[in-house]
Amino acid sequence: MAKILLSMIVSNDLGPVSRLLPIAQELSKRGHDLAFCNGAKAPSLVIREAGLKNMPVVPSQLPTVYPSEFSAEIWNGNQGSSYQGFLDIDFVRAIAQDYIKMMSDFNPDIIVDTWGLPACLAAKILKKPLVTITQADNHPDGKGYIWWRTTPPNLPNPVPVVNDVLKEHGLPLLKGKIEELLMGDMVLVVGTPDTDPLPDISQITYIGPLQVNSNVENLPDWILELPIQQPLVWVYSGNPRYGDEPSIADSIVIIRACVEVLGNEKMQVVLTTGHQPLPEEFATLPSNFHFAPYVPGFALARKSDLVIHHGGHGSYLTGLSAGTPAIIVPTYSERESNARRLTNLGAGEFVLPQTRDNGEKIISMDEFREKVWRVLGDSSYQQNAQNVAKNMQKYGGAIQAADLIESLAK
The missing domain is CATH 3.40.50.2000 (Glycogen Phosphorylase B;)
Incomplete structure (x- = not known):
């Protein structure tokens, strides 16, 4: 050996x-x-x-x-x-x-x-x-x-x-x-x-x-017990904050946008951060949000109707290999590249953040809201994602x- x-x-x-x-x-x-x-x-x-x-x-x-x-x-x-x-x-x-x-x-x-x-x-x-x-x-x-x-x-x-x-x-x-x-x-x-x-x-x-924990049965019971009558959206922010001051890689903009746009809508939202702490400003989340530091990604993507994430290459491939469409809020250039490739495949949309003078990122909430409901409502996104997933099985x-x-x- x-x-x-x-x-x-x-x-x-x-x-x-x-x-x-x-x-x-x-x-x-x-x-x-x-x-x-x-x-x-x-x-x-x-x-x-x-x-x-x-x-x-x-x-x-x-x-x-x-x-x-x-x-x-x-x-x-x-x-x-x-x-x-x-x-x-x-x-x-x-x-x-x-x-x-x-x-x-x-x-x-x-x-x-x-x-x-x-x-x-x-x-x-x-x-x-x-x-x-x-x-x-x-x-x-x-x-x-x-x-x-x-x-x-x-x-x-x-x-x-x-x-x-x-x-x-x-x-x-x-x-x-x-x-x-x-x-x-x-x-x-x-x-x-x-x-x-x-x-x-x-x-x-x-x-x-490359995936780990592919079976939906590996998910926690509380996810499996969420009402199936409503869309399930997985929000993966990755690391919200890399330091005390805003940085180009911070993904807190994703959580802020999702809380504002998805909070108390007729959907269930699972928020994970990849073993990163949730910032104190989200100590109280909307009633339809469910937070866990980590959940097996591929299994959760398969269970979900939509994945919203920061555009990391692993997240990009996880959603596609699960056949689940995505919306990406890319926090820097490499992630924007993945976001553009996703849209070229017809398997999702992206919303580009802008950076304020203080370093904090913001996005258009109207654009984000419109794209969330567009992807959830247009079955072609899911079909295109499933076509990519089928090809990946080769x-x-x-x-x-x-x-x-x-x-x-x-």
């Missing part, structure tokens, strides 16, 4: 860990020795609840070099990684060594990563077999996060810094995109050519969606991914 390390971008969100968890559970069933690497609070809780090992890396040094200006519009991986400190060569060197130490301690036979630049860099330095799990917008052959507009010049670019580190270790240099660092010996794309289009020349394997998901990982580990 193989020792397998599962690494990812470290953020207090469930998206990356939810992507890897189904693969980890399948590999664990086959007897492999697994360890995750993510020290953020919510992902750590999910890993612990799954009964799996976690070996988080504590950075020995924090970045001090950042772009002179931060923008809520993140066009591509180069710009996004510059906000994570990859313009600082001392930080890049240090975080690579931090991951090298952790990998040397665990000594995996293979590394499986999603979006984890430091882990991918360390794996390449150690010459460890690397499988990367990605999506179209994070692939070098993709069009970036804002593919419907022309990319502006002079965006922050950490590639020269990363290339200096690669050169120090005698490794091939990146040609111009940080996403090249995320390309392993094997590249698996979550989704399908419809949900995550890439050129035919790309050296990838589509594996379809792919092997976690079982296919585990098979491919095992083939590289041998």
Whole structure:
């Protein structure tokens, strides 16, 4: 049996860990020795609840070099990684060594990563077999996060810094995109050519969606006992607040909009936050709202008539694979990309937020209300979502991914 390390971008969100968890559970069933690497609070809780090992890396040094200006519009991986400190060569060197130490301690036979630049860099330095799990917008052959507009010049670019580190270790240099660092010996794309289009020349394997807890019977009794005469709407905000001050990633705008528009309507609303605390302003919710920090997503999406969420790639695929239409309130560029792909598939709508001077996001309540009732009332949205779900069944998901990982580990 193989020792397998599962690494990812470290953020207090469930998206990356939810992507890897189904693969980890399948590999664990086959007897492999697994360890995750993510020290953020919510992902750590999910890993612990799954009964799996976690070996988080504590950075020995924090970045001090950042772009002179931060923008809520993140066009591509180069710009996004510059906000994570990859313009600082001392930080890049240090975080690579931090991951090298952790990998040397665990000594995996293979590394499986999603979006984890430091882990991918360390794996390449150690010459460890690397499988990367990605999506179209994070692939070098993709069009970036804002593919419907022309990319502006002079965006922050950490590639020269990363290339200096690669050169120090005698490794091939990146040609111009940080996403090249995320390309392993094997590249698996979550989704399908419809949900995550890439050129035919790309050296990838589509594996379809990755889901955990697919049976509706896994849902809590209180959800199963909700009145079936009314529509069931699942509102998934993800992390409402990332800090004390408003940030570009905050999803509190979704909860505020849903409370105002859906409160006391003739529908049942299940609100979840992905193991994140519910802000105090929602201590009292409308009578038709039901809050839980976490509920098995795919099962709840299958049970629901409509999903309203922030546009994360995992949420985007969860709704589609369940055959349930969605309304997305995308909180930043990568999520707007997913929202636009959803509407292109005819499986939902999106409402773009605007940002006030104080950093808080707002949306048009009239537009949001109209689109909620439009999607609930027009069966074509559900039919289109079900067509996408049917096509997704052609792919092997976690079982296919585990098979491919095992083939590289041998």
